[in-house]
Amino acid sequence: xxxxxxxxxxxxxxxxxxxxxxxxxxxxxxxxxxxxxxxxxxxxxxxxxxxxxxxxxxxxxxxxxxxxxxxxxxxxxxxxxxxxxxxxxxxxxxxxxxxxxxxxxxxxxxxxxxxxxxxxxxxxxxxxxxxxxxxxxxxxxxxxxxxxxxxxxxxxxxxxxxxxxxxxxxxxxxxxxxxxxxxxxxxxxxxxxxxxxxxxxxxxxxxxxxxxxxxxxxxxxxxxxxxxxxx
Amino acid sequence: xxxxxxxxxxxxxxxxxxxxxxxxxxxxxxxxxxxxxxxxxxxxxxxxxxxxxxxxxxxxxxxxxxxxxxxxxxxxxxxxxxxxxxxxxxxxxxxxxxxxxxxxxxxxxxxxxxxxxxxxxxxxxxxxxxxxxxxxxxxxxxxxxxxxxxxxxxxxxxxxxxxxxxxxxxxxxxxxxxxxxxxxxxxxxxxxxxxx
Numbered sequence: 001x002x003x004x005x006x007x008x009x010x011x012x013x014x015x016x017x018x019x020x021x022x023x024x025x026x027x028x029x030x031x032x033x034x035x036x037x038x039x040x041x042x043x044x045x046x047x048x049x050x051x052x053x054x055x056x057x058x059x060x061x062x063x064x065x066x067x068x069x070x071x072x073x074x075x076x077x078x079x080x081x082x083x084x085x086x087x088x089x090x091x092x093x094x095x096x097x098x099x100x101x102x103x104x105x106x107x108x109x110x111x112x113x114x115x116x117x118x119x120x121x122x123x124x125x126x127x128x129x130x131x132x133x134x135x136x137x138x139x140x141x142x143x144x145x146x147x148x149x150x151x152x153x154x155x156x157x158x159x160x161x162x163x164x165x166x167x168x169x170x171x172x173x174x175x176x177x178x179x180x181x182x183x184x185x186x187x188x189x190x191x192x193x194x195x196x197x198x199x200x201x202x203x204x205x206x207x208x209x210x211x212x213x214x215x216x217x218x219x220x221x222x223x224x225x226x227x228x229x230x231x
Numbered sequence: 232x233x234x235x236x237x238x239x240x241x242x243x244x245x246x247x248x249x250x251x252x253x254x255x256x257x258x259x260x261x262x263x264x265x266x267x268x269x270x271x272x273x274x275x276x277x278x279x280x281x282x283x284x285x286x287x288x289x290x291x292x293x294x295x296x297x298x299x300x301x302x303x304x305x306x307x308x309x310x311x312x313x314x315x316x317x318x319x320x321x322x323x324x325x326x327x328x329x330x331x332x333x334x335x336x337x338x339x340x341x342x343x344x345x346x347x348x349x350x351x352x353x354x355x356x357x358x359x360x361x362x363x364x365x366x367x368x369x370x371x372x373x374x375x376x377x378x379x380x381x382x383x384x385x386x387x388x389x390x391x392x393x394x395x396x397x398x399x400x401x402x403x404x405x406x407x408x409x410x411x412x413x414x415x416x417x418x419x420x421x422x423x424x425x426x427x
Contacts, residue, residue, distance in 0.1 A: 006426065010236040012364035019241075021362025024286035025416050031426035032389055034368070038346050039355050040427050042309035043299060044323035050262050061259070082234050091262065095249025103245040104257070107293070107329075121249035121259050157243060159250060164311070165299050165355055166427050170366060172240040189364050190238040197237055220234045 001224040002036045003166040004082050010197075012189035019185040020146055036166060043165040046091040048125055055123045058094075058136035062104075062119030069115055070099025070137035072212035075200070078130045079160060081167070081223020086130025092219075093123040093159040094134060101142030101154075110142050135212065141180055153180035153187065162221040173217045174199050239365040244293045246359075251295065251327045267298060267324040267340035274303025274341030278409040279371065279399065282334050283358065286417035290334035294360035296414075297325045298338055298371075300353075305344030342373065351379035351386065358414060358424075367424040371412045374398040389423050396422045 014026035034040065054061040059072055075094075079087045097103045097120065100112040104120050118137060126132045139154045155172040162168070174181060176199055181187050187195055197220075206214025242250075252259035268274070279298070283291040301307050302320040326336045343352045354371040372380055380386055386394055399410035415422045 004236075006365075007236045011239045014363070014365060014367070016364060019362070019364065022364060023362075025291070025360060025362035026364070027367060027421060027424050028286075028417050029421050029424075031367070031424050034385060034388075034425035034427050036427065037350070038307060038312060039299075039301075039350075039353070039370075042307040042311050044263070044321070045309060046262060052260060055260075080234060082236055084234050093249055093262070095246060097245075104248050105245040107244055119248060119257070119259060121252060121257070123262065157240075157246065157249065159242075164309075165357065165368075168297075168357060168366060169237060169239060170242050170359055171237055172243075186240060186364070190240075194235060194238050197235060198240070218237075220237045222236060 001226060003041065003164065003222045004225050006222065009191055010194040012191075016185065016189040019189055040166045041164045043161055043163065043168070046125065046161070050091070051123060051125055056134050058118065058120065058122045058134065060135075061122060063117045066117050068098070068118035068137050072135065073138045074133065074135055074206055074208060074212050074214045075156065075217060076131065076133040076206055076214070077217040077219060079126050079132060079162070079219045079221065080130060081162070082220050083223055085223060086126075087162055087221060087223070088126055088128045088130050090126050090163065091123060091161055092126065092132045094136070094156050095121045096136065096139040096156040097142060099137050099140055101140035112142065138175070146185060151180050151183070153178040153184050158219065160219060160221060162223065167221040167223065169219070169221055172198065175215070176200065176202055241361055241364050242295055242359040244361040246295055247327055247329060251325060254327060254330055261325075263323050263325040265324055265326050265338050267300065267322060267338050268302070268320055272302065272320050272341050274344075276339070276407060277342050278337060278339055278407065279354065279412060280335050280337040280409060281412040281414060283328055283336070283360065283414045284416065288418065290328070291360055291416075292329050292334045294328045294336070294358060295325065296328070296336040297323070297357040297359075299323050299355045300340065301343040301346045303341045303344050305346045307346070345379065349382070349384050351376050351383040356414075368427045369414065369422055369424050370397055371399050371410070372397050373401070373410065375401050393423050396420060
């Protein structure tokens with residue numbers, strides 16, 4: 001069964017000049033429509049055996065000699081298709097900078113400290129209700145070279161497959177109330193009316209007493225274009 | 232109740248320790264890498280390699296390429312393929328362009344079979360990079376499958392003068408066969424990207 005189309009009113013354009021790197025890297029010719037077949041409606045399947053026991057807990061999976069510095073958070077939510085059906089047993093990968101705004105990557109030259117006890121990468125598989133859950137450290141803002149005095153709002157990167165190559169998604173989510181959001185050309189590249197979907201909700205119910213603040217971020221992927229009843 | 236799709240955002244420059252940690256030397260397992268087919272998989276074993284080039288013709292050192300393909304008999308390792316899974320074949324690979332001096336990606340795999348009666352053998356490709364806000368899809372076809380390519384219904388929808396951008400070039404080397412497939416993001420040779 002074909003999947004819903006990529007909704008270009010929800011996704012950023014391939015060239016968005018305020019985000020300067022898009023100018024030489026985004027394709028400029030129209031995409032060629034491709035009727036979905038088996039090549040598009042299949043994709044890699046990752047089982048629980050592809051996940052290590054600490055992969056979902058970034059407060060512990062990079063520990064060398066102590067706990068990572070920063071504010072512990074819980075990040076959870078559901079992965080749904082665009083008809084509202086949960087997507088169980090699907091891989092969710094995340095990566096982020098540390099609590100000082102520094103990525104654990106040789107190319108990150110920002111003069112902020114690395115944390116020897118924080119790697120910044122994690123993954124998990126959604127449960128039967130499509131729910132995922134990570135423990136991590138709240139990432140910080142950091143400067144970048146896009147324009148004078150440019151700062152990225154704090155964010156966590158996400159990568160998802162859903163059940164096919166057609167539902168593939170790489171994105172970033174942000175934190176509520178961040179004053180940098182209206183200034184960020186990457187956030188603003190998303191059409192107005194859709195970009196707010198990238199902001200997580202704070203939740204006192206998800207917050208764990210005495211341990212970690214809770215944030216909820218639901219993710220909606222493309223899915224089969226009809227319910228099984230209609231098929 | 233329809234729900235709005237979660238918008239895409241760029242993979243950014245620092246995906247390596249999350250998505251391709253083993254390749255880049257981070258102490259974290261990878262869920263996939265350059266090996267798409269195990270050495271004992273059936274079929275013609277080949278290497279696929281190439282570069283990603285930006286609008287100035289410069290190689291991109293921080294792109295990530297994912298491929299998804301059928302096995303040598305044209306089966307996908309996925310429940311939606313009615314022909315049943317081939318347990319020894321996974322069909323998925325993921326490589327960054329940041330660990331090779333020439334900014335190449337590469338995969339070791341087997342040449343896929345035709346997935347149905349109509350389509351020519353092909354490999355499905357997704358491209359991610361800093362400066363690309365939404366991932367793009369393309370396909371690798373094989374230049375030495377001219378007859379099958381001429382009948383392929385997807386290639387038929389591509390303007391004739393752009394079809395070459397989807398053909399991998401066969402290079403026979405002493406160590407085996409390599410197919411070369413460069414991805415041009417822009418310019419006169421801009422690769423055909425699909426709206427899937």
